[in-house]
Amino acid sequence: LEKRFNYHPLTGPEQAGKYGQIRAKRLETAKLVRDLTPCSPEQTLAINALDLAMMLGNAAIARHS
Numbered sequence: 001l002e003k004r005f006n007y008h009p010l011t012g013p014e015q016a017g018k019y020g021q022i023r024a025k026r027l028e029t030a031k032l033v034r035d036l037t038p039c040s041p042e043q044t045l046a047i048n049a050l051d052l053a054m055m056l057g058n059a060a061i062a063r064h065s
Helices: 013-036 041-064
Strands: none
């Protein structure tokens, strides 16, 4: 639990680049969902799922790098 809920500082520019790549792809996909689907609860859930995927990807990098 300590590792999970602790602050994980950047270990270098490579790690920051990985965060950026994940963020950019999730944003690209979120825009695609927004543009191709009607405004609806399902659209909101899809975009929320992308947000969660981004956060979990970043957490994996932070916790295991």
